[in-house]
Every structure is written in structure tokens, then in C-alpha cells.
Amino acid sequence: MLEIRSATKSFGDVLAVDQVSLRVEPGQMVGVIGRSGAGKSSLLRLVNRLVSATSGDILFEGRSISGLSGQDLRAWRARCAMIFQQFNLVNRLDVITNVLIGRIGTAGTLPVMFKHFSTHERGMAAAALDRLDLLPQALQRADTLSGGQQQRVAIARALIQNPKLILADEPIASLDPRNARLVMEALRTINKEDRMTVICNLHTLDAARAYCDRIVGMAQGRLVFDGAPEALTPAVIQEIYGGADDETVDESLTSTIVARHRVAGTAEPRVVQSAH
Amino acid sequence: MTMRAETAGKLPASTHSERISAFEEHYRSARNLKRLWTTLYGALFLAALVGSILVSDFSITGLLIGLPKAWNYIAGTLPSLSLSNFWADLADWYWGINYWLRLLVETILMGFVGTALGGIVALFLCFPASRNLIDNTAIYFVSRRLLEFFRTVPELVFALIFVFALGLGPFAGVLAIAVHTAGSLGKLFAEVNENIDPRPIEGVRAAGGSWAMIMRLAVVPQALPNYASYGLLRFEINVRGASALGIVGAGGIGQDLYVAIRQFEYTDISAIMLLLIATTAIIDITCETIRHRLIGQDLTTGH
Amino acid sequence: MTLTITHGEIARLRRSNPEIFRRPLAERLREWGLWLGFAALLAFGLWWIDASPLRIWNGLSKLGFLVVLMIPPTDGGAFLGYCYAMLETLAMAFLGTLIAAVLAVPLGFLGAKNLVPNRLFHFGLRRVFDTFRGIDGLVWALIFVSAVGLGPFAGVLAIAVGDLMVFSKLFAEAIENVDRKPIEGVRAAGGSGIQTMRLGVFPQVFPVMMSHVLYFFESNVRSATILGIVGAGGIGLALSDRIRINNWDEAAFIIVMILVTVAVIDNLSRRIRMRIINADTGRK
Numbered sequence: 029m030l031e032i033r034s035a036t037k038s039f040g041d042v043l044a045v046d047q048v049s050l051r052v053e054p055g056q057m058v059g060v061i062g063r064s065g066a067g068k069s070s071l072l073r074l075v076n077r078l079v080s081a082t083s084g085d086i087l088f089e090g091r092s093i094s095g096l097s098g099q100d101l102r103a104w105r106a107r108c109a110m111i112f113q114q115f116n117l118v119n120r121l122d123v124i125t126n127v128l129i130g131r132i133g134t135a136g137t138l139p140v141m142f143k144h145f146s147t148h149e150r151g152m153a154a155a156a157l158d159r160l161d162l163l164p165q166a167l168q169r170a171d172t173l174s175g176g177q178q179q180r181v182a183i184a185r186a187l188i189q190n191p192k193l194i195l196a197d198e199p200i201a202s203l204d205p206r207n208a209r210l211v212m213e214a215l216r217t218i219n220k221e222d223r224m225t226v227i228c229n230l231h232t233l234d235a236a237r238a239y240c241d242r243i244v245g246m247a248q249g250r251l252v253f254d255g256a257p258e259a260l261t262p263a264v265i266q267e268i269y270g271g272a273d274d275e276t277v278d279e280s281l282t283s284t285i286v287a288r289h290r291v292a293g294t295a296e297p298r299v300v301q302s303a304h
Numbered sequence: 305m306t307m308r309a310e311t312a313g314k315l316p317a318s319t320h321s322e323r324i325s326a327f328e329e330h331y332r333s334a335r336n337l338k339r340l341w342t343t344l345y346g347a348l349f350l351a352a353l354v355g356s357i358l359v360s361d362f363s364i365t366g367l368l369i370g371l372p373k374a375w376n377y378i379a380g381t382l383p384s385l386s387l388s389n390f391w392a393d394l395a396d397w398y399w400g401i402n403y404w405l406r407l408l409v410e411t412i413l414m415g416f417v418g419t420a421l422g423g424i425v426a427l428f429l430c431f432p433a434s435r436n437l438i439d440n441t442a443i444y445f446v447s448r449r450l451l452e453f454f455r456t457v458p459e460l461v462f463a464l465i466f467v468f469a470l471g472l473g474p475f476a477g478v479l480a481i482a483v484h485t486a487g488s489l490g491k492l493f494a495e496v497n498e499n500i501d502p503r504p505i506e507g508v509r510a511a512g513g514s515w516a517m518i519m520r521l522a523v524v525p526q527a528l529p530n531y532a533s534y535g536l537l538r539f540e541i542n543v544r545g546a547s548a549l550g551i552v553g554a555g556g557i558g559q560d561l562y563v564a565i566r567q568f569e570y571t572d573i574s575a576i577m578l579l580l581i582a583t584t585a586i587i588d589i590t591c592e593t594i595r596h597r598l599i600g601q602d603l604t605t606g607h
Numbered sequence: 608m609t610l611t612i613t614h615g616e617i618a619r620l621r622r623s624n625p626e627i628f629r630r631p632l633a634e635r636l637r638e639w640g641l642w643l644g645f646a647a648l649l650a651f652g653l654w655w656i657d658a659s660p661l662r663i664w665n666g667l668s669k670l671g672f673l674v675v676l677m678i679p680p681t682d683g684g685a686f687l688g689y690c691y692a693m694l695e696t697l698a699m700a701f702l703g704t705l706i707a708a709v710l711a712v713p714l715g716f717l718g719a720k721n722l723v724p725n726r727l728f729h730f731g732l733r734r735v736f737d738t739f740r741g742i743d744g745l746v747w748a749l750i751f752v753s754a755v756g757l758g759p760f761a762g763v764l765a766i767a768v769g770d771l772m773v774f775s776k777l778f779a780e781a782i783e784n785v786d787r788k789p790i791e792g793v794r795a796a797g798g799s800g801i802q803t804m805r806l807g808v809f810p811q812v813f814p815v816m817m818s819h820v821l822y823f824f825e826s827n828v829r830s831a832t833i834l835g836i837v838g839a840g841g842i843g844l845a846l847s848d849r850i851r852i853n854n855w856d857e858a859a860f861i862i863v864m865i866l867v868t869v870a871v872i873d874n875l876s877r878r879i880r881m882r883i884i885n886a887d888t889g890r891k
Contacts (some may be wrong), residue, residue: 078510105511112507116502116506116510117507119501126523130507132511140517148612158620287344356701362763363692373754374751378754414652468850474657475656568753577746
């Protein structure tokens with residue numbers, strides 16, 4: 029069980045995460061929604077310890093992970109696998125080696141320097157790729173794959189980490205609707221079949237509604253909503269997405285509104301079609 | 305948006321002629337400033353020129369006397385080859401070919417071993433010398449200064465020191481090349497590292513990789529083609545450099561060239577120089593082909 | 608909740624995808640061959656140059672002894688003399704670079720494919736440019752000392768001759784890379800051949816040439832510091848003298864002087880280069 033106790037992260041004067049407290053039970057699939065810059069990404073990075081909290085504490089199965097360092101920190105990172113918006117694969121390595129990177133958290137330094145992995149580890153990587161329908165591409169270079177395939181390689185990498193928890197940071201924001209659906213379905217299957225806890229940052233309400241058991245809304249670094257998808261009323265959505273502009277948010281238009289925010293904010297707009 | 309708001313606020317306040325005169329005023333001051341800089345640079349340049357001529361005893365008469373002398377010297381090194389007796393003349397010119405070829409092989413080997421050893425050291429030093437890969441400022445600072453020291457002290461000075469410490473011969477020369485190469489390649493490698501895509505680094509770190517693993521799996525695969533390309537370029541330079549190290553007794557063909565020049569064995573000078581030119585040309589062309597293939601490969605399968 | 612995999616499953620995957628577990632023999636052989644070849648060549652080279660751990664060990668103690676001798680560096684009362692020698696070095700680098708650059712301009716125009724479209728001529732000239740790069744600057748210095756006598760004049764000539772062909776090649780490439788549109792613009796406005804060069808080609812090429820020249824000036828300052836070792840004047844003469852008579856503390860002083868001078872020149876020249884490049888983009 030993951031427990032975040034009033035975690036705060038500031039970058040200079042900017043409060044990215046502001047006193048967030050959250051408990052996630054094993055086997056849940058949690059969608060974190062909010063506008064760009066609401067602190068969703070920083071929250072996941074705090075859990076994986078890619079960044080350290082300014083104050084507050086994070087506990088996993090009763091043990092604090094805030095003070096971990098060295099080998100313990102690496103082991104913790106291996107236990108909570110991370111999936112990124114831009115996949116973060118090593119382009120010039122082949123797919124199977126990219127998946128095997130999932131094993132380095134517990135591996136010795138010398139074998140890794142020679143990219144040596146045991147037969148058992150290679151078997152795990154091959155099985156994970158097979159599960160995601162990517163076994164035929166195992167020996168291709170990662171950058172020859174499409175975006176959706178690359179994200180599935182990243183999921184395979186996460187799987188062979190034997191994680192207790194998967195953190196997915198905008199896994200579908202760079203994908204077209206069809207690939208986005210494939211990736212979300214893969215995450216949902218892992219959640220259901222392996223009883224894996226998944227925390228997933230999403231821009232779009234419809235994807236969150238379609239795939240998650242529980243939705244957490246963030247705005248300006250604060251937790252503003254925590255509940256079942258059905259509890260997302262127009263007023264709540266207004267609070268999460270409306271922000272300071274006081275523009276009216278019509279739920280039937282969430283996808284387009286999200287797309288418009290992305291035009292104003294960062295990358296290219298993507299509209300994720302809901303799966304039902 | 306803000307820019308438009310500013311100009312929109314200003315526009316109605318000024319008339320057409322006011323704007324033209326304002327522009328001319330601005331243009332005039334910009335032009336004057338530019339003229340000032342040009343004059344300043346010109347004056348600096350002239351001062352440097354006059355100073356240099358004074359200090360280096362350079363004079364037109366010196367040039368007029370010196371250039372024909374230099375030309376006569378170079379012309380004098382050329383052998384007399386006759387068509388009727390061509391092969392015998394050639395054999396006479398290249399009387400020492402076996403010995404010279406041996407020295408040439410030694411020169412190339414010196415360049416190779418020096419580049420390889422220096423490259424290995426550079427490979428170890430380039431990661432702590434890359435700003436994006438190291439958090440510890442002290443380590444970064446020390447590795448940067450060390451690389452700077454290695455490449456700023458002239459190779460020949462290292463050669464003089466190593467000849468004193470290790471005795472005459474190619475070993476001293478190779479060490480001098482290696483130290484200088486470690487400095488220059490280390491700096492270039494670090495620059496390559498600083499320009500790589502940071503996302504794979506984050507990916508490997510998030511999977512639980514240690515610092516060494518991140519370097520091996522996220523940094524090296526991206527930077528390797530550039531390392532190889534710079535290494536080959538350095539090899540070309542080092543073979544040239546190795547040919548001069550013999551002058552201070554550090555091995556290679558330079559030693560024999562030095563003797564030939566000092567003892568005025570004219571045709572030997574041209575014979576050895578032509579050998580050197582041919583060797584470096586062959587190495588240059590070979591390395592250039594390999595480098596183009598390395599980079600071409602990257603362009604077709606990478607992005 | 609852990610991902611488990613049975614031996615049977617591994618065996619099945621290994622049968623269907625053997626290359627995931629072990630790369631094909633040919634590929635492995637090629638890789639091993641390359642590494643072994645490299646290692647063998649390195650070992651052969653080390654054997655040839657007579658490198659041995661014992662020699663390094665003996666050398667190290669001597670090197671340590673040297674370092675002790677070098678500390679503290681002293682000028683031996685000849686600081687002003689060293690400064691003058693350093694000025695001589697800078698003057699050699701400056702004049703050598705300048706002469707090479709001025710002479711290389713016409714050669715560069717001759718070597719540019721787009722201005723002199725004769726392919727045979729172009730190919731021949733380029734080979735000549737390449738050929739002269741094969742000789743190290745120190746060898747040129749040795750030759751010019753023999754030809755015109757000891758002193759900085761030989762150093763100036765050595766630097767000029769060593770750089771002339773490299774400059775010509777770089778200038779030719781810069782001219783080949785000019786943008787056609789401004790040239791056509793000047794020509795369309797009724798410009799003559801010379802005017803086209805002055806207004807269409809020159810403004811584009813000049814910043815590139817200047818940046819090359821400054822860069823080579825930097826590197827020539829480095830190489831000029833050692834030309835004195837063969838008698839071509841400058842600080843190198845003083846340095847090799849001190850080393851020859853085992854005055855290591857004074858040699859160390861000169862080395863530090865070289866380091867400082869090179870650092871200052873690098874810094875200045877980098878700033879000027881930045882200015883030129885910025886002014887250039889600003890004009891566009």
C-alpha cells in the first residue's frame with residue numbers, strides 16, 4: 029500500500045506539489061487528471077524518487093522511501109516501474125536490450141557493462157514482449173518502431189522489473205487514438221490480471237473514466253478531487269480544469285477543451301477517443 | 305501579444321514624419337557605433353601588425369632574400385632523375401627505403417597506440433567532465449581542469465619530459481601523444497555527452513540503474529558514433545604529430561628526417577617527406593571513408 | 608504478484624526465438640574478431656615501442672623527482688626576457704597566420720567549384736591543398752631554419768607555409784557554400800563581375816573566413832610556443848634550453864607562462880569570433 033503524507037515539492041518559488049496526501053490500495057488503477065502544470069508529473073516523480081520531496085513523507089508498505097539512497101534507492105526504483113510520455117527508450121539499442129534494462133535495478137555492475145543478462149532474464153524479457161505482441165520486433169532498433177510500439181516496449185520494460193506498482197506519466201499523450209487505446213488496454217489488462225497497482229497521469233477525462241477505478245484531480249499542485257469516476261460532476265470538472273480563468277467547462281466537450289489547453293500549453297494537440 | 309499591445313499604444317501618438325526622423329536618428333547612431341568599432345578593431349590590428357613586424361625581425365628585404373633561399377633549398381632537395389636511367393636513379397634516391405619503411409611503420413604505430421591509450425583515458429574522464437551527467441561540482445571542476453592541462457601543454461613539451469624520465473625512444477613519444485590525446489578527445493567526448501537526448505537517461509535511472517549503468521546504457525549508445533569519428537580524426541593528427549616527435553628523440557621517422565636536414569643530405573629530405581605525405585594522405589582518405597560510413601549509418605538508421 | 612516464468616516456457620521461447628538468447632555465430636565472430644584485432648594491434652604496438660610496466664615504474668620515480676625539481680617554478684631573474692620571447696612567439700603566430708590567410712584568398716577563389724568549373728583543375732588543386740597538410744609544422748620550421756637561418760623569421764615562414772593550403776581549402780569550401788540568391792540579386796541589379804564578388808560573395812564569405820583565421824591563430828599560438836625547440840625563435844627556444852641544462856624549475860615557470868598565454872588568447876579569440884558570428888546573424 030502506498031501512502032503519501034502531505035508531500036510538497038517546490039522548484040525555486042514555484043510549488044509544483046502542494047501538501048498532497050493520498051492512499052493507494054494494492055490492485056487499484058488510479059487516474060490522476062488535471063491541466064498541464066497541475067503537478068501530476070511531479071507527483072509521480074516524487075514517488076519514484078527521480079526528484080526528492082521538499083517536505084512530507086512517502087511510505088510504501090509502511091516503510092518510508094524518502095530517505096533511501098544507494099542500492100536501496102535503486103531497488104525501490106526497480107519496484108515502482110515508471111512509464112513516460114516520450115517512452116524514454118534508448119533509441120540506438122535493440123528492443124530486447126531496452127526491455128532488459130528493466131533488470132538492472134537488481135543486477136551487478138560488471139555484467140551490465142558488457143550487456144550480459146542471464147538466460148532466465150532473457151526469457152522474462154521475451155515473455156513480456158510476447159505478451160505485448162512485440163516478440164517479432166525484439167531484435168530491431170528501438171527507433172525503428174512506431175510510437176505505440178515503443179510505448180509497449182516501455183511497458184514490457186516495466187513488467188520485467190517485477191514491480192509492486194506502475195507509475196505511468198502521460199503514457200498516451202504522444203500517441204494517436206488507436207495506439208492510445210492499445211496502450212491503455214495493455215495497462216488495464218496488467219492491472220486486472222496481475223492485480224498490479226497502476227497510477228496513471230492522464231490529460232483527458234474520457235480515458236480516465238473508461239479505464240480507471242478511481243480518479244484523483246489536481247489543480248495548481250493541490251489535490252482537489254478523489255473519488256469514483258461516477259462522482260465527477262460538472263462542478264468538480266469545473267474546479268479541476270477551469271482553473272483561474274473561470275471559463276465554463278462543458279463535460280461533453282472535455283476532450284476538445286483538453287486539446288485546446290494543450291495547444292496553448294505544450295505539445296501538439298491529441299484527442300483521445302474513449303473506448304466504449 | 306504584449307509586443308503588439310506596446311506598439312498599438314505608441315502608434316497614434318507619433319506622426320509619419322516623426323517616425324521617419326526617429327528611424328534616421330536611430331540609424332545614424334547605430335552606424336556611428338559600428339564605425340567606432342570598425343576603427344577600434346582596425347587600430348588594434350595595425351598595432352598588432354607593426355608590433356609583430358618589429359618583434360619578429362620581419363622585413364621586406366628579409367623576405368626578398370629569404371624566399372629565394374628557401375626555394376633554392378627546397379629545389380635542392382629534389383634528386384636528379386633521368387628517364388634513361390630512371391629505375392637506377394629512383395633506387396639511388398630511395399636507397400634507405402627498407403629502413404625508412406620500418407621507421408614509418410613505427411610512426412604509424414606510435415600514432416595508433418597513442419590514440420588508443422589516450423582515447424581510453426578520455427573515455428573514463430569524459431563522463432565526470434560532462435555538466436549534464438554529474439551533480440558534484442567539485443568532481444566536474446577537477447576533471448575539466450585536468451583535461452585542459454593535458455591538452456594545453458604542448459605535446460612536444462610532454463615528449464621532452466618523458467624522454468628525460470624514460471629515456472630516448474618511441475615509448476616516450478607514445479606517452480606524450482597519449483596524454484595530449486586524452487585531453488583533447490576528453491573535451492570533445494564531453495561535448496558530445498552534453499548534447500545527447502536526456503530522456504533515455506531518465507528511463508534508465510527510473511529502472512534503478514546506478515551511475516555507471518546509466519553511462520553505459522543511456523549515454524554511450526547515443527554518443528558512440530561521434531566518439532569513433534573524433535577518435536579517427538585524432539589518429540590522423542597523431543600520425544602527423546608522431547612524425548615530428550623524433551626531433552626531440554622520441555622515436556619515429558622524425559629522427560631520421562632531423563638527421564638528414566642537419567647533415568644536409570638533400571635528396572634524403574625529399575625522399576622521406578614524400579613518403580610521409582603519401583602515408584598521411586592514405587590514412588586521411590581511409591579514415592575519412594570510415595567516418596562518412598559511421599555518420600551515414602547514423603543518418604539512415606537513426607534520426 | 609511477481610512475474611514468474613517456467614523453464615518450459617523459456618525453452619519454448621528459446622526454440623522459437625534463439626537469437627534473443629544468443630546472437631548468431633557469424634555476428635559474434637565478427638564482433639570478437641574486431642576486438643581481438645584491435646587488442647592484437649595494440650599489444651603489437653606496445654611491444655614495438657618497448658613499453659613495460661617496469662619502465663613505467665622506473666620512469667614514474669624519475670617523473671616524481673622531476674616534479675619535485677619543478678616546484679616551485681621560478682623565473683630565474685629572466686622574467687622580462689621570457690616576456691619578450693613570448694611576444695616573439697605571438698608575433699610569429701600572428702604574422703604567419705596573416706600571410707597564409709592573405710595568400711589563401713586568391714587560391715580559395717581558384718579552388719571553388721562554383722567559380723572555376725573545370726573539374727580536372729579543381730580536383731588537382733584540391734589534392735595539392737591536401738598534400739601539404741601531411742607535413743607537421745615543426746618539420747617546416749626545421750627546413751626553414753636550415754634555409755634562412757635561426758630566428759623568428761623561419762618560424763613565420765613555417766607557420767605561413769603550413770597553414771596556406773589548409774586555409775585555401777577551407778576558403779574554397781566557404782565560397783562553394785555561398786547562397787546563390789544575393790549573387791543573382793546583385794547581378795540582376797546590373798552589377799559587374801567584380802561588383803558581384805564584392806557585394807554578393809564577399810559579405811557572405813568574410814565572416815566564415817575570419818572565424819577560420821581566428822581559430823587557426825589560436826592553434827598557431829600553441830604550435831608557435833614549441834617552434835623554438837628547433838631554433839625558430841620564441842619562447843620554445845628558452846624552454847628547450849632550460850630543459851637541456853636541467854633547470855626544471857625555470858622550465859616549469861615557462862610552461863605555466865605558456866598555459867596562461869594560451870588561455871588568454873583562446874578567451875579573447877573566442878569572444879571576437881562570437882562577436883563576428885552574432886553581428887553576422889544580426890545583419891541577416
